[in-house]
Amino acid sequence: MNRKKFITSVSVASIGAAAFSNLSFPKNILLDEPPVIKPPRLKSGDKLAIVAPGSYISEDELQESVANLNQLGFETTYSEKILLQTGYFAGSDKDRADDLMEKFADKTVKGIVCARGGYGCSRILPMLNYDIIRSNPKVLIGYSDITALLYGIYQKSGLITFHGPVGTSTFNDYSVNNFKRVLMNPKQNDLFKNSEEKTDENKYGVVTIVKDKGVGRLVGGNLSIMVSLIGTEFDVDYSGKIVFIEEIGEEPYRIDRMLTQLIQSGKFDKASGIMMGIFSKCESKVKDAAFDKTFTLMEVLKDRLDNLKIPVVYGMSFGHIVDKLTIPFGGLAELDANNQTLTLLEKAVV
Numbered sequence: 001m002n003r004k005k006f007i008t009s010v011s012v013a014s015i016g017a018a019a020f021s022n023l024s025f026p027k028n029i030l031l032d033e034p035p036v037i038k039p040p041r042l043k044s045g046d047k048l049a050i051v052a053p054g055s056y057i058s059e060d061e062l063q064e065s066v067a068n069l070n071q072l073g074f075e076t077t078y079s080e081k082i083l084l085q086t087g088y089f090a091g092s093d094k095d096r097a098d099d100l101m102e103k104f105a106d107k108t109v110k111g112i113v114c115a116r117g118g119y120g121c122s123r124i125l126p127m128l129n130y131d132i133i134r135s136n137p138k139v140l141i142g143y144s145d146i147t148a149l150l151y152g153i154y155q156k157s158g159l160i161t162f163h164g165p166v167g168t169s170t171f172n173d174y175s176v177n178n179f180k181r182v183l184m185n186p187k188q189n190d191l192f193k194n195s196e197e198k199t200d201e202n203k204y205g206v207v208t209i210v211k212d213k214g215v216g217r218l219v220g221g222n223l224s225i226m227v228s229l230i231g232t233e234f235d236v237d238y239s240g241k242i243v244f245i246e247e248i249g250e251e252p253y254r255i256d257r258m259l260t261q262l263i264q265s266g267k268f269d270k271a272s273g274i275m276m277g278i279f280s281k282c283e284s285k286v287k288d289a290a291f292d293k294t295f296t297l298m299e300v301l302k303d304r305l306d307n308l309k310i311p312v313v314y315g316m317s318f319g320h321i322v323d324k325l326t327i328p329f330g331g332l333a334e335l336d337a338n339n340q341t342l343t344l345l346e347k348a349v350v
Contacts, residue, residue: 036217036330037159039111039137041349042183044073046110049103050167052082052090054145055118057168059083065115065167072176077109089120096120097127100149104136111183115167117144122225125149125234130156139183139349142166143246144320147221150329152234154219160348163221163244163318164326174323182326186347193341194316195323202278204298206315206340214273214311215334215345218327220244227258230265239270242335244327246277246319251284252300253291259304273311273335275342276301277319311337 042048050065057065062083066076081099084091091099103112125148134157140149141162150161162183165175174195181190194206219236220226220243229235247255262268284294295303298314305312313335318325328348335342 035158036154037134037137037157038348038350039139039160041186041347042074042111042139044184045075047075047077047108048111048113049106049109050076050078050082050113050115051096051100051103052115053096053100053124053149054090054114054120055088055116056085056090057082057115061115061168065113068167068169068171069113072171072179074111082115088118093120093123093127097124100124101129101132104133104138107136109138111139111141113167114140114142114146114149117142117146117166117222119145121145121148122152122228122234125152128152128156133157133159141183141326143318143324144222144248145225147225148229148234150221151219151225151229151236154330155234155236158330160328160330162326162348163329165324169324170322172322174317175326178324178326182328182344182348186344186349188346189343191341191343192325197323201280202315202321204315206313207298208311208313208337208340209302209306210308210310210312211338212273212311213334213336213338214242216240216242216272216332218242218244218331218333219329220275221246221329223247223255223258224250227261230261230267238267240272242273242275242333243268243271244275244277244316244318246279247282248280248320250279250282252282252295252297255279255282255297256295256300256304259300263304268308268310271310273337274305274308274313275316275335276312276314277316278321279314280320311335313337313340316340316342 069076081095086092103109137159141164143163153159153161219241223245282297317323331348332345
């Protein structure tokens, strides 16, 4: 994944099958799922902790994060560790792991917002105390490299986390509305549509690659990070899942390679659907192309995914873009590739 900075936008629960008797679930999806933990919902005035679990941030980026969260009606807190710099990391692996665990253990902190992604989250996964996380469930939100945290925490503790804005994202009306709908004022069977604004680079619009509907728990995130976790103890089983994917700054042949690895490793064999966001800056570079002849991003996506017998859609409103959905990692949802919508079938917070 290209790690250059781009300006971007910024429960325990069981579900009875009778509650969704009009839906078609993959076989045994409700029986085979391990119990999940839903964090308490956020309320205006709650104290949110800002952390930097990957790449380092500047003082300006920290204050931007504080201002963004204050404007949403939250108090903020952070430790002195947040401005540490060790190479391209926000301090050592131990510094970053300790800071995150301190925020989970702090009873006054009601939610945790990652200031940015970058690189480094996967390095701290073995150092986290998942018993403490399980005993202190709270909202954790971020995207890009934060994908590694979403994977590890869900796999090891069952806690639903959230793929959504980081502290330095652009909190516009669309992103704020979806943030509040999911984390503060959730509803069951809540249908989410894509942004209609033309604020993001997306020459394809929303494209249905395979028509159908699918139901399952949502897992996924940044494609590069997803692939990097294959074979580790922090990887997530995609069986019966709706897999959501985003990426930035990768040429088509790299997208091809990563999707091929997911396919050949059997990750999609029993998945319920694939929901892709907007892959930013993922066309072949005009001035520095890897090959004289190439495929477009969409040609790669269709070639790799259009023979799957599950719903597949591209161009949904998430990723390294301005208009962002907030997606509950582990939340139960329905993907309708025919109508290009996502419905959260349960509240992801309590």
